[in-house]
Amino acid sequence: MNKNIILYGTILIFGIAAPFIFPAFKVQLSILCILIILAITWNVQGGEMGYNTFGNILFYGLGMYLCASVQVGMFFPLGEWTEGGGEKTFVHTPAQFFQGFAVGLAVAAVVPAIIAGLIGYSILGLRGHYFAICTLGLGVAAGEISGGIEIIGAGQGFTTPPFPNVDRLEARGEFFYFCSFIVLVFTFLAVKAIYSTRFKLVLNAIRDNEDKAEAMGIQTMKYKIIGWMISAFFCGLAGGIMGGLVGYIDSTDVAFDGREMGVFMVLMAILGGKGTLWGPSNWCNFISYI
Amino acid sequence: MKIKNIIITFVSAIAILFSTSVVSFAKVVGDKIILGAAISLTGKYSSNGVHTQNGYNMAVDRINEMGGVKVGGKTYKFDIIYYDDESNPKRAAQLAERLISQDGVEFMLGPYSSGLTKAIAPVTEKYGVPMVEANGASRSLFTKGYKYLFAVLAPANLYLDVAIETAVALNGGKGVRIAQAFEQDAFSQDVRLGILDAAERTGSKIIIDDKLPKELNDMAATLAKVKAVKPDVLVVSGHTKGALTAIRQIAEMKVDVPMLAMTHCDAAKLSKQHGKNSQYALCASQWHKTLTYKDDFFKDGMTYAADFEKLFGYDPPYQSAESSAALLVFKDAFERANTFDQKKVRDALAATNMQTFYGNIKFAEGGQNVDKPMVLFQVMCDDAGKCENKVVAPLKWASAELIHPIPKWSER
Numbered sequence: 001m002n003k004n005i006i007l008y009g010t011i012l013i014f015g016i017a018a019p020f021i022f023p024a025f026k027v028q029l030s031i032l033c034i035l036i037i038l039a040i041t042w043n044v045q046g047g048e049m050g051y052n053t054f055g056n057i058l059f060y061g062l063g064m065y066l067c068a069s070v071q072v073g074m075f076f077p078l079g080e081w082t083e084g085g086g087e088k089t090f091v092h093t094p095a096q097f098f099q100g101f102a103v104g105l106a107v108a109a110v111v112p113a114i115i116a117g118l119i120g121y122s123i124l125g126l127r128g129h130y131f132a133i134c135t136l137g138l139g140v141a142a143g144e145i146s147g148g149i150e151i152i153g154a155g156q157g158f159t160t161p162p163f164p165n166v167d168r169l170e171a172r173g174e175f176f177y178f179c180s181f182i183v184l185v186f187t188f189l190a191v192k193a194i195y196s197t198r199f200k201l202v203l204n205a206i207r208d209n210e211d212k213a214e215a216m217g218i219q220t221m222k223y224k225i226i227g228w229m230i231s232a233f234f235c236g237l238a239g240g241i242m243g244g245l246v247g248y249i250d251s252t253d254v255a256f257d258g259r260e261m262g263v264f265m266v267l268m269a270i271l272g273g274k275g276t277l278w279g280p281s282n283w284c285n286f287i288s289y290i
Numbered sequence: 291m292k293i294k295n296i297i298i299t300f301v302s303a304i305a306i307l308f309s310t311s312v313v314s315f316a317k318v319v320g321d322k323i324i325l326g327a328a329i330s331l332t333g334k335y336s337s338n339g340v341h342t343q344n345g346y347n348m349a350v351d352r353i354n355e356m357g358g359v360k361v362g363g364k365t366y367k368f369d370i371i372y373y374d375d376e377s378n379p380k381r382a383a384q385l386a387e388r389l390i391s392q393d394g395v396e397f398m399l400g401p402y403s404s405g406l407t408k409a410i411a412p413v414t415e416k417y418g419v420p421m422v423e424a425n426g427a428s429r430s431l432f433t434k435g436y437k438y439l440f441a442v443l444a445p446a447n448l449y450l451d452v453a454i455e456t457a458v459a460l461n462g463g464k465g466v467r468i469a470q471a472f473e474q475d476a477f478s479q480d481v482r483l484g485i486l487d488a489a490e491r492t493g494s495k496i497i498i499d500d501k502l503p504k505e506l507n508d509m510a511a512t513l514a515k516v517k518a519v520k521p522d523v524l525v526v527s528g529h530t531k532g533a534l535t536a537i538r539q540i541a542e543m544k545v546d547v548p549m550l551a552m553t554h555c556d557a558a559k560l561s562k563q564h565g566k567n568s569q570y571a572l573c574a575s576q577w578h579k580t581l582t583y584k585d586d587f588f589k590d591g592m593t594y595a596a597d598f599e600k601l602f603g604y605d606p607p608y609q610s611a612e613s614s615a616a617l618l619v620f621k622d623a624f625e626r627a628n629t630f631d632q633k634k635v636r637d638a639l640a641a642t643n644m645q646t647f648y649g650n651i652k653f654a655e656g657g658q659n660v661d662k663p664m665v666l667f668q669v670m671c672d673d674a675g676k677c678e679n680k681v682v683a684p685l686k687w688a689s690a691e692l693i694h695p696i697p698k699w700s701e702r
Contacts, residue, residue: 027387027391089435091435147474148474154479154501155472155473155475155479156428156430156476157379157476159412159434162412162434163416246379248383248405248412250379252504253378253504254379254409257380260378
């Protein structure tokens with residue numbers, strides 16, 4: 001136990017110091033944090049529960065669009081911001097920017113979780129390959145649909161609010177790094193806490209033999225939905241931060257980027273070791289380095 | 291076991307970070323001005339990315355050969371650091387960050403396509419890095435209040451409205467029926483806005499308005515509709531792939547329409563790839579080699595085209611020409627600013643007013659070039675099947691007369 005505390009402490013200190021030790025790598029470090037969040041949360045239902053999904057990219061993209069929309073929509077008419085030929089220029093004051101971002105992140109976490117509940121209710125009855133294939137369609141469909149919605153920029157893409165001018169060049173990078181790092185710590189602790197409860201055993205029971213679990217009186221459907229909602233919650237958060245970090249949201253290439261982020265999160269969890277907490281994180285480091 | 295894992299992770303992470311954290315400060319080294327560019331060398335924009343890169347390289351070589359850039363009494367040579375952005379906006383933004391904060395680049399050249407430029411512009415703006423871009427035409431780029439973004443090209447909404455106006459004029463001033471299909475990306479959607487404006491102005495009606503997916507490989511559904519409702523004009527835009535797909539399927543399905551207006555015909559090498567099938571297609575272009583603009587480096591369009599073909603083995607599309615022009619603009623601005631101070635170079639860029647082989651260049655407040663009209667050319671083939679692009683509008687530059695309406699497939 002003592003050893004663990006030292007270890008976590010070191011990692012925490014390193015995480016806090018990293019952007020100052022490697023100032024040129026802030027963006028990469030932020031993306032690393034985001035990748036770890038995605039992989040850890042994919043592992044909740046992909047690894048522990050045995051329900052392989054390619055659909056988590058849906059929540060990531062949703063979070064991205066929601067966060068940016070709320071951030072803009074709270075202060076300016078969203079339709080005019082995203083309008084293709086928009087002739088107007090809107091500028092957020094620093095206070096507006098941070099308030100909007102905070103509210104945006106909250107929405108970006110909660111709404112995908114609710115949507116995961118709704119979708120989960122209808123498709124978590126599918127098992128094995130059938131579930132994987134069904135979720136594969138989710139991200140692709142979301143990309144095409146969002147590419148047709150005018151209010152979020154459609155095919156034009158959505159430029160997220162530029163970071164307010166606060167006289168420090170490094171402020172933007174540091175802000176987004178710490179956002180993603182804090183969310184990462186939060187995610188890690190949350191998932192670790194969840195794994196120490198009976199909930200994890202239920203998920204494992206579902207993975208090992210769903211019928212038997214049901215026969216033992218576990219309402220598997222309920223647990224499956226909750227498991228997926230947890231993933232969605234953190235994926236949404238990660239997406240919201242990533243949107244602000246990239247600065248430009250494109251429906252298929254940035255938000256519902258199933259080909260890259262969608263595959264990465266699965267790959268990292270599988271390569272690192274399904275059903276472990278550290279495995280996915282290790283492989284994130286490796287992949288993001290490549 | 292667990293602890294061991296953690297330690298390995300931790301150590302390897304640190305090792306990795308240290309191994310890559312050697313920051314080189316490039317900017318202006320010795321007698322070199324180092325520019326940075328993220329270019330699509332792979333992915334869906336790869337062919338246009340290469341056109342862009344060829345344009346940049348040719349201009350760099352030419353300027354260096356002809357004496358380089360004179361700043362503060364010293365002669366400098368251009369050099370470009372390229373990264374492949376995989377046609378992905380997220381990657382492009384990351385690479386811009388990398389070029390500026392890791393490689394220390396202080397001046398940037400643009401990527402290919404509006405979407406990628408949109409992703410990079412916030413980054414260059416943040417660091418105050420002047421960027422001259424040659425391939426991001428979307429109007430929304432110029433309304434965001436960017437101060438360090440300069441585009442040598444005319445905005446995308448002006449691409450094809452000339453075609454609609456021509457069609458209306460040929461129709462005796464009465465409105466025409468337009469069918470249109472655009473890829474879902476920033477550039478093509480902007481072309482669409484231009485058509486909507488033109489339609490409203492001329493009292494034309496839009497009877498088909500389709501959105502096509504990215505990675506455009508099939509538009510048979512749209513064409514089937516076109517066959518059924520017989521519009522007067524068919525407008526298609528979707529980068530290189532859109533142009534190729536449209537011509538291939540129009541020929542396959544023998545779709546008859548009086549006017550076919552497109553973008554990217556020259557970048558797609560339509561006349562070479564599809565020969566006579568591409569005949570009569572009307573294309574929007576930022577530049578054509580027969581235009582009579584002049585400068586000291588490339589002389590004129592014809593000379594540029596000949597030199598380009600000698601180097602790269604194909605006729606230069608406008609994407610290459612505008613990319614070369616971007617370098618000329620940079621050189622001009624450096625010499626007028628007579629310093630490498632980013633703010634002063636930026637001001638010099640804003641005050642640009644010059645002629646290049648590619649056209650006149652003068653930037654508006656938003657950074658777009660307002661001194662250069664678009665041209666329309668038509669693919670024309672002789673009996674032997676040799677096809678050429680000939681400028682048909684505006685009349686000042688026209689080298690051939692517009693063939694209208696397009697003859698039916700049964701009569702070709």
